[in-house]
Amino acid sequence: SVAVAFIPEGLPIALTTCLMITANQMKKNKILCKSLSTVESLGSISVLCFDKTGTITKNNMTVTNISKGFNEINYDEIDINNNINNPSTMHLLTISSLCNDSMISDNGVLTGNATDKAIFNFSNKFANKSFFENNWKTIFEMAFNSTDKYMAKLLEPLNNGFQSIGVDNVNDDSGLLVVKGAPDILLNKCKYTIDNNDKTVLINNEIRNKIELIKDEWSRQGKRVILLASQIINNCGNFENQGADTKDLIKNKINNNQLCLIGLIGIQDPPRKKIENVIDQLRGAGIKIAMITGDFELTGLEIAKQVHIVTKPIDKYNDLLNYVENEDNYSIDENDEIEYLKIGKGKNDKVTVINRALSLTGNEIDLLTEMEWKNVIRYSELVCTRTTPEHKLLIIKQFQKYGSIIGMTGDGINDSPSLKQADVGISLIDASDIAKEASDLILMNDDEDSEDALFNSIIEALKYGRLVFDNLRKTVGYLLPAGTFGELWPVLLNILAGFPQMLSSFNMIIICCITDCIGVIFLAYEPSEKNLLKKKPRCISGEKLVDWKLFLHSYLTIGTFFTFTSFLLAFINLQRHGYTFSDFNLSYGKYNELDGVNDIINMSSSIYFVNLVIMNFFNLMCMRTRYLSFFQLNLLKDNRFIYIAIPFS
Secondary structure, three states: OHHHHHOOOHHHHHHHHHHHHHHHHHHHOOEEEOOHHHHHHHHHOOEEEEEHHHHHEOOOOEEEEEEEOOEEEOHHHOOOOOOOOOHHHHHHHHHHHHOOOOEEOOOOOEEOOHHHHHHHHHHHOOOOHHHHHOOEEEEEEEOOOOOOOEEEEEEEEOOOHHHHOOOOOOOOOOEEEEEEEOHHHHHHHEEEEEOOOOOEEEOOHHHHHHHHHHHHHHHHOOOEEEEEEEEEEOOHHHHHOOHHHHHHHHHHHHHOOOEEEEEEEEEEOOEOOOHHHHHHHHHHOOOEEEEEOOOOHHHHHHHHHHOOOOOOOEEOHHHHOOOOOOHHHOOOOOOOOEEEEEEOOOEEEEEEOEEEEEEEEHHHHHHOOHHHHHHHOOEEEEEEEOOOHHHHHHHHHHHHHOOOOEEEEEOOHHHHHHHHHOOEEEEEOOOOHHHHHHOOEEEOOOOOOOOOHHHHHHHHHHHHHHHHHHHHHHHHHHHHHHHHHHHHHHHHHHHHOOOOOOOOHHHHHHHHHHHHHHHHHHHOOOOOOOOHHHOOOHHHHOOOOOOHHHHHHHHHHHHHHHHHHHHHHHHHHHHHOOOOHHHOOOOOOHHHHOOOHHHHHHHHHHHHHHHHHHHHHHHHHHHOOOOOOHHHOOOOOOOHHHHHHHHHO
16 A cells, blocks of 8 residues: 555656657657657757758758869859860869769659769759760779768770870770869879869979968858869779779779879858757757868858857867866856766766867867867867768767767768767758668758748757656646655554555555546646746756655645645544544554444545545646746636646546
């Protein structure tokens, strides 16, 4: 009886029902939760990591800038019909079209990643892919990967392949190695380039500085920069017969630093509409924002500034080294906030937040020591660029190590490990199938007329995650007074003072699993009482579902009143039927000798039961408001369905 009384059997039912109802409400708002635990975890997120391409940006890329060799040219000046004899233009377009995974399928859909699609559309404006395929045959292809950050193809000439790009005096078995990738990776592998006269020249310091200037200028405009290069390969047929070793041979050729830089392409991928408003709201909710991308550092920082991920002065890796573990060694800004970060095994260390932004590249992340990682997580804003999937995974694990609850957004196959590792993995409806499989939450709002609808779903998801926690507290506060405290005392007085058990175990089950659960179902529909996006995440504020204040309210205040009045009515009924208090006090079963007493005890048990249930109806109405007065509710609008619970119970 003690177990039945003190353990609220309806609590697992109530909590599961509350989570299910909230998950269903989120689904109606086009937010799909793949597990109930995700609903509750949302309100605890303290760090939200964004992938850039396709998440922060629209993933709708277009080519906006072109350079041939080290000379930037007007995009509109390229016209293959008027410049069919221009070898450098043909060379540039050949690499753009053939060193590319995009193709038009049978049903007319352009396949491939966004970067390849943009470059394909650029080259296709001047000549379709078949035009270039008439001059070249692909012998070997090395796909793009996040480690090398380039793709390559080995082409064998057909008809007048070499002549079309202005290359003479080549052997009959020569082929053309074409490479497309990140400039900061490939530029050091280029020994030659072409000048204004389409002549091949060595890259000296002056030319290198010009190329770097073009690359950095485009990157500062938030554009992705792609380098196109090629190299003539002798004995091309030997590569075709090397099998699995061909990839290593191709990589060795690229790493021999003999490539010729043909040109640069600048690609614009604008941020999603109004995403800066979403970032501001998330930051106002006490959530730290981090952007993790494989893009070049200047490109990533510019996009981060545009969408308000970076709003403070920027530190680099060398600045990070200035911070040491002993906080007395550097000054603390008056506006710096204080957070508690979990250090080691359950210990709390008071740590000062570094009120600045930090920019790190993948290579710098590899160099970080444990003490430096401790300082990284203290920065209020973070941008990580030129990262691999391994870097993303490492960043999330380090934040989790210090007690942060991580949300991670991503849409690509490379994002799936970090989506799986994060406490809440978030993917978009148009993400890859692998990313959606690895995520816990899918934002399904694909309203093309409202570009900001997708990211507003993140705000809604966060609200529901915090709302469900508030409603769960209300649920526990509603269940404890009658469901545990009011049921426990009849058993204790029966054991300790010899009274008859004034509430039967059957009635206890009825209260826990039926009458209370009906009210709990409708408590789950309670709207928020205050702006949930103005409070800190629970892992920072330390807020718990059940704390001493809730126990004090439920047991000492409400529970004691419920128990006292129920006992009072039960004994009044016994007295009215001719039995005195002394007949039951310390009797330990002797009262069974009294005539007809068991029928009256059963009647008193029903009175105790009915009083407890009716009193809990008032508790149900009171628990609807934790911060407001009951009279501040809109009784006809705010959760009017709750009034069904009382007559139904």
